[in-house]
Amino acid sequence: MQLDVELKKSFKNFTLDVAFHLSSPRTGIFGPSGSGKSTIMNLLSGLELPDSGYIRLGDAVLFDAKKKINLKPDQRNVGVVFQHAHLFPHMSVKRNIFYGYKRVKLENRRIDPDGLFKVLGITQLLSRDVSTLSGGERQRIALARTVLSNPQLILMDEPLSALDEGHKFQIIPYLKNVFDNYGIPMIFISHSVLEMRMMTDEVLMIQKGRVLQHGATEELVKKSWGRGLESYVNLIHLGGASPYKDLFLYKWGDARLILTEPAEGENNLFELDSRDILLFKRHPEATSARNLLECTVTDIYSSGNRVRVELVCGNEHLIAQIVPESVHELGIEEGALVVAAIKASAFKKIF
């Protein structure tokens, strides 16, 4: 994806003034409430008219104030998934999905609907009444409708934020499936760092209508933590568990992890707060922590009274957060060997 944007838009109490070039097919727009994320999305999709600037998507000019080009929303080939699914309540699920499909030219119907229903896990929902669906199911239906319209870009405006905590992340594997199967570039809007990390490789940080930072998602999360993010959260993908005494044993690269929480299937995501990792110079003789990992320090960065220590443990990466005094006591520097101790209960299952 190549998206070139320079846009200005003023409302009574707010001015958006941004210029950016996005090339990653999984991009995020991140920022606090009221920073201008939805305004950017509305300008890109053609729902709002910019005061000035241009929008170029690949070879297509969607908007150019100087050249007086302004493609209508349905000419832009940009699909939108909103926070709420906006399904027609009087139509069946199937009719909702195919709404608009008949307007897609035959040569552009490149996505097989039955295949898409499998990818989104909605085949069994097709004959259901819209009113009987859960929030996550509704979002998957809305996504199916958008994908079938054959967009060259999908904008997702906080697609998870209306879902309750328990179901929020269940939809993430489906979103990833759609991306992996059809390769349609996505711009994902959110004010959740966790969602950004799960859904994007590149992120544009917006504040008060301006671009504050732009870069690789993980790098921004690691390095800009001093400005408000209390600690780094390690995201750990684990396959299925096997029982181990009263606990559960997982394979993690070449290492083994013991957790209190069970998980099924090969696609489980756990979070581990960087503050929950203790570092030792040598193997402790006895400890209540069930996990002791031999690691090498690869990077250290500090902000105020906190220091983040990047580690490679086997072939996996971890970030621990300690205080400056511990850095001196442990002799932590790049290349140093340490033992990371992690309690079995420190891993929290996301999905």
Ligand SMILES: Nc1ncnc2c1ncn2[C@@H]1O[C@H](COP(=O)(O)OP(=O)(O)OP(=O)(O)O)[C@@H](O)[C@H]1O
């Ligand atoms: N049509 C409009 N008329 C007047 N002000 C508007 C309009 N649309 C947006 N705004 C204002 O522009 C600012 C940015 O709004 P926007 O919805 O883009 O923020 P956001 O980052 O998406 O916020 P949130 O995360 O809460 O959805 C807000 O102050 C909002 O009140």
